[in-house]
Amino acid sequence: MPLTLAVARERSDGESRTALVPETAKKFAALGARLRMEQSAGVQSHFLDPDYIGVDFMPSLEGSYAGADLILRVTPPSLAEIAAMPEGAVLIGLLKPYEAKERLAALNARKITAFSLELLPRISRAQSMDALSSQGACAGYQCGLIAAARCTKFFPMLTTAAGTIRPARVLVIGAGVAGLQAIATCKRLGAMVEAYDVRAAAKEQIESLGAKFVDTGVSADGAGGYARELTAEEKAAQAEKLAKAVAAADVVITTAAIPGKKAPVIVTRDMVGRMKYGAIIVDMAAESGGNCELTQPGEHVIANDVNIHGPLNLPSRMPTHASELYAKNIYNFLSPWIKDGALNIDWSDEVVAGTVLCRDGATVHATVKQILGDA
Amino acid sequence: MPLTLAVARERSDGESRTALVPETAKKFAALGARLRMEQSAGVQSHFLDPDYIGVDFMPSLEGSYAGADLILRVTPPSLAEIAAMPEGAVLIGLLKPYEAKERLAALNARKITAFSLELLPRISRAQSMDALSSQGACAGYQCGLIAAARCTKFFPMLTTAAGTIRPARVLVIGAGVAGLQAIATCKRLGAMVEAYDVRAAAKEQIESLGAKFVDTGVSADGAGGYARELTAEEKAAQAEKLAKAVAAADVVITTAAIPGKKAPVIVTRDMVGRMKYGAIIVDMAAESGGNCELTQPGEHVIANDVNIHGPLNLPSRMPTHASELYAKNIYNFLSPWIKDGALNIDWSDEVVAGTVLCRDGATVHATVKQILGDA
Numbered sequence: 001m002p003l004t005l006a007v008a009r010e011r012s013d014g015e016s017r018t019a020l021v022p023e024t025a026k027k028f029a030a031l032g033a034r035l036r037m038e039q040s041a042g043v044q045s046h047f048l049d050p051d052y053i054g055v056d057f058m059p060s061l062e063g064s065y066a067g068a069d070l071i072l073r074v075t076p077p078s079l080a081e082i083a084a085m086p087e088g089a090v091l092i093g094l095l096k097p098y099e100a101k102e103r104l105a106a107l108n109a110r111k112i113t114a115f116s117l118e119l120l121p122r123i124s125r126a127q128s129m130d131a132l133s134s135q136g137a138c139a140g141y142q143c144g145l146i147a148a149a150r151c152t153k154f155f156p157m158l159t160t161a162a163g164t165i166r167p168a169r170v171l172v173i174g175a176g177v178a179g180l181q182a183i184a185t186c187k188r189l190g191a192m193v194e195a196y197d198v199r200a201a202a203k204e205q206i207e208s209l210g211a212k213f214v215d216t217g218v219s220a221d222g223a224g225g226y227a228r229e230l231t232a233e234e235k236a237a238q239a240e241k242l243a244k245a246v247a248a249a250d251v252v253i254t255t256a257a258i259p260g261k262k263a264p265v266i267v268t269r270d271m272v273g274r275m276k277y278g279a280i281i282v283d284m285a286a287e288s289g290g291n292c293e294l295t296q297p298g299e300h301v302i303a304n305d306v307n308i309h310g311p312l313n314l315p316s317r318m319p320t321h322a323s324e325l326y327a328k329n330i331y332n333f334l335s336p337w338i339k340d341g342a343l344n345i346d347w348s349d350e351v352v353a354g355t356v357l358c359r360d361g362a363t364v365h366a367t368v369k370q371i372l373g374d375a
Numbered sequence: 376m377p378l379t380l381a382v383a384r385e386r387s388d389g390e391s392r393t394a395l396v397p398e399t400a401k402k403f404a405a406l407g408a409r410l411r412m413e414q415s416a417g418v419q420s421h422f423l424d425p426d427y428i429g430v431d432f433m434p435s436l437e438g439s440y441a442g443a444d445l446i447l448r449v450t451p452p453s454l455a456e457i458a459a460m461p462e463g464a465v466l467i468g469l470l471k472p473y474e475a476k477e478r479l480a481a482l483n484a485r486k487i488t489a490f491s492l493e494l495l496p497r498i499s500r501a502q503s504m505d506a507l508s509s510q511g512a513c514a515g516y517q518c519g520l521i522a523a524a525r526c527t528k529f530f531p532m533l534t535t536a537a538g539t540i541r542p543a544r545v546l547v548i549g550a551g552v553a554g555l556q557a558i559a560t561c562k563r564l565g566a567m568v569e570a571y572d573v574r575a576a577a578k579e580q581i582e583s584l585g586a587k588f589v590d591t592g593v594s595a596d597g598a599g600g601y602a603r604e605l606t607a608e609e610k611a612a613q614a615e616k617l618a619k620a621v622a623a624a625d626v627v628i629t630t631a632a633i634p635g636k637k638a639p640v641i642v643t644r645d646m647v648g649r650m651k652y653g654a655i656i657v658d659m660a661a662e663s664g665g666n667c668e669l670t671q672p673g674e675h676v677i678a679n680d681v682n683i684h685g686p687l688n689l690p691s692r693m694p695t696h697a698s699e700l701y702a703k704n705i706y707n708f709l710s711p712w713i714k715d716g717a718l719n720i721d722w723s724d725e726v727v728a729g730t731v732l733c734r735d736g737a738t739v740h741a742t743v744k745q746i747l748g749d750a
Binding site: 016045048127128129130134138141145153154156158162165185188189190277278317318319320321324328332 | 421504505509512517521523526531533537538560563565652692693695699704707
């Protein structure tokens with residue numbers, strides 16, 4: 001019996017992505033896997049059932065999961081969805097490993113082997129599997145678009161017969177994958193972009209996109225490549241430089257999220273109070289509490305005529321391409337272990353070992369165990 | 376007594392612009408005008424009362440209009456607002472001259488001299504006063520942003536570790552000021568842009584923005600620079616070429632509006648039926664009925680999984696810059712006639728004569744009279 005790979009429709013609120021797209025379905029089929037999908041599982045991403053070649057479509061979630069060896073998901077499964085999974089199946093997805101101990105317990109009770117892509121070691125070989133990066137790029141791009149659409153000014157400089165419009169001033173805080181994509185999007189639209197990151201190494205990347213690095217004059221680089229603790233004076237100097245950049249901006253985009261932790265508050269209530277009338281904050285860290293003290297996740301808050309947007313699940317706003325990238329990440333992760341329709345995972349592989357969340361009825365990921373305790 | 380110039384808060388639904396910004400207030404004051412504004416008239420555009428130097432603020436519309444010689448507006452006044460205008464005052468704005476005969480009658484009853492900027496002769500000397508152009512540029516930019524934000528794909532080509540994303544395919548129909556700005560915005564964002572206009576002269580402008588001209592192989596250029604009537608075969612050939620371009624696009628932006636007339640239907644129900652699953656139409660002509668047969672003004676309609684957006688009053692989405700440009704247009708129109716605090720209009724001036732809608736109790740604009748009859 002060849003390996004059966006199954007994908008159900010994502011049922012989380014507002015989730016439009018899918019873990020299998022027509023292109024990756026074809027590739028999995030070429031590796032000998034049998035493919036099964038719930039009807040309309042790709043529709044929200046604008047992939048119709050007939051677009052998938054060689055996939056069997058089932059009318060229900062239960063029907064698609066029954067007998068499955070390998071289950072692909074975007075979001076963590078609900079307890080009901082876990083109950084529909086065959087005992088011993090392999091599951092892969094963005095499983096929010098640091099949340100919901102009950103989910104972990106349910107997965108272990110059914111002896112599900114679960115890979116959580118948030119745990120993927122960020123080594124160069126794993127880049128093509130890095131779902132946090134691919135989805136972060138989508139999120140950063142969407143943040144740039146939200147900022148432009150909500151700004152009451154043009155982003156680009158505009159020379160018209162009636163006079164010249166100066167470009168809008170954008171500040172991006174946090175220059176990871178998402179931050180860099182937000183910078184690139186705002187630069188493409190013609191805005192004047194400044195960016196800040198605590199990591200000194202980010203300076204070069206920021207400048208390579210044509211943006212200006214906000215130099216706070218304080219470096220946290222310490223011995224052995226680790227960040228050192230700043231003194232109180234240094235912290236104050238850093239905060240003041242940043243507050244000035246925030247006050248000068250028409251748009252502030254914050255992207256400083258830390259997986260599994262509450263987002264650090266970077267833009268305080270005071271700093272919002274010093275911002276321009278009509279300015280905008282797009283807080284990409286809203287999901288984990290927000291980088292702005294006044295952010296309300298999923299809401300649009302107005303304080304001192306500053307508009308603070310806390311959008312959630314940004315990649316799901318562009319599900320066609322977000323799914324394409326995500327599905328490729330999953331394919332790249334799994335394909336080395338599938339041959340002639342059989343799944344043979346090398347548990348000694350560094351990427352596999354780093355990403356596995358639970359196996360054989362137990363949570364095996366060290367950091368997750370440390371945070372959640374045994375489940 | 377110097378000239379008194381008055382601006383009230385715009386009261387139309389969803390209108391955020393203002394006809395006087397701090398910069399033009401300063402310039403009018405330098406010409407000797409006394410300035411009066413209703414309180415908070417600039418707030419929606421993010422100009423606060425204290426930002427205006429040398430302007431008297433009044434708590435009510437009546438208070439700001441009382442004794443005014445010159446009234447600046449964005450939108451047409453309501454009958455109540457007209458009632459608050461001093462007899463014989465001069466009014467300027469985007470007055471929708473082809474609509475609302477009652478408004479015209481009310482203006483004439485109060486002997487208001489009204490300039491409607493939609494009527495401005497489109498000659499090169501008047502470009503700096505061209506409010507349809509400046510607001511059209513805002514509208515086109517906003518259409519580009521709406522299209523990008525609603526598209527479920529990236530506009531730019533993206534090279535990621537997981538593979539390459541092809542750029543989105545955008546088709547812009549109508550290459551006037553708004554269309555060209557929509558093209559520029561989508562190009563900036565990295566989309567592959569095609570554009571079409573019935574005027575052969577648009578080809579060069581489209582190509583100068585890096586977009587591809589959709590050549591239908593049919594030219595409507597006739598003798599003496601006028602468009603000639605196409606034969607039935609030519610019309611069919613043209614429609615088929617355009618339908619093919621529409622079917623291939625991820626995003627279609629339509630901008631073919633004709634002032635004072637219903638917008639032509641260019642994208643038919645049939646053409647929508649042939650579009651890609653998940654494609655988007657942004658219909659800038661929604662206000663005047665729409666260029667797409669299925670557009671509902673102000674609504675988001677989904678047909679055959681094609682998302683059809685019919686946004687209204689697009690410039691008002693970016694009121695800070697839209698007001699700045701509009702206020703400059705008005706200043707450029709009026710300033711030649713203001714000296715030492717006195718208003719002396721040269722009625723023989725081509726731009727003045729072309730723009731005046733009514734004067735001394737009568738509608739004087741020939742085309743408006745022809746369409747609406749005497750009022």
